[in-house]
Amino acid sequence: MSDDKAEEMRLSRFEFRAMNTPFRRFILKHFEFRTFVHFLRKNGIDLKGKVLVDAGCGSGYDTGLIAKEFEPSRLVAFDIMPEQIWLARRLGINAEFYVGDMTHLDLPDGMADAVFVFAVLHHIPDRHKAVKEIWRILADDGVLLVCEPHEKFHWPELEEGIQNAGFEMVERRRLYAGFFRNYLWRKCVVT
Numbered sequence: 182m183s184d185d186k187a188e189e190m191r192l193s194r195f196e197f198r199a200m201n202t203p204f205r206r207f208i209l210k211h212f213e214f215r216t217f218v219h220f221l222r223k224n225g226i227d228l229k230g231k232v233l234v235d236a237g238c239g240s241g242y243d244t245g246l247i248a249k250e251f252e253p254s255r256l257v258a259f260d261i262m263p264e265q266i267w268l269a270r271r272l273g274i275n276a277e278f279y280v281g282d283m284t285h286l287d288l289p290d291g292m293a294d295a296v297f298v299f300a301v302l303h304h305i306p307d308r309h310k311a312v313k314e315i316w317r318i319l320a321d322d323g324v325l326l327v328c329e330p331h332e333k334f335h336w337p338e339l340e341e342g343i344q345n346a347g348f349e350m351v352e353r354r355r356l357y358a359g360f361f362r363n364y365l366w367r368k369c370v371v372t
């Protein structure tokens with residue numbers, strides 16, 4: 182990957198501060214994460230004790246919510262910024278944290294029952310590749326939970342892009358007066 186691309190995916194100093202505030206944690210917990218839990222319950226999907234991945238985990242607050250709610254048998258969490266992973270490791274969560282890039286995942290095919298993506302795709306220039314990598318590491322009945330700013334702000338083809346990577350949309354909900362969208366996607370396997 183070029184240095185320019187890597188730099189583009191890193192948060193600016195302002196974004197880094199904004200993502201690590203009590204306000205961000207509050208909305209993450211009470212809106213984005215709660216909506217995911219609601220989607221899963223509504224569709225009878227039980228992630229308790231499963232293998233879960235938090236992609237672009239930031240400083241690990243979302244990883245902590247996932248760990249507490251689902252008590253996964255294995256929880257893998259990664260972020261492209263070493264500073265975020267350094268902070269995440271200090272939380273004492275039972276998760277495997279590492280510095281990683283969503284467009285080149287060092288994880289085996291079909292290893293995950295669910296992948297969580299909280300506000301990451303819009304930072305990645307090659308989003309198609311990132312979503313394809315998520316598809317690859319998901320088990321055949323795996324699900325993808327995504328929260329992103331409304332597509333018109335960052336990625337006009339967000340829904341089309343995820344669909345084209347091999348997913349079927351199960352749930353979609355507007356958040357924050359329509360500025361964000363939460364989704365539940367199911368992996369499709371052509372037989």
Ligand SMILES: C[S@@+](CC[C@H](N)C(=O)[O-])C[C@H]1O[C@@H](n2cnc3c(N)ncnc32)[C@H](O)[C@@H]1O
Pocket residue numbers: 190191192200205209236237238239240242243259260261262265281282283284298299300301304305
């Ligand atoms: C807006 S923050 C969200 C952090 C956390 N998920 C949250 O919701 O608080 C976006 C995160 O995506 C990470 N990121 C950007 N590009 C990435 C990539 N290609 N692979 C993994 N993480 C990436 C950034 O370093 C940053 O921590």
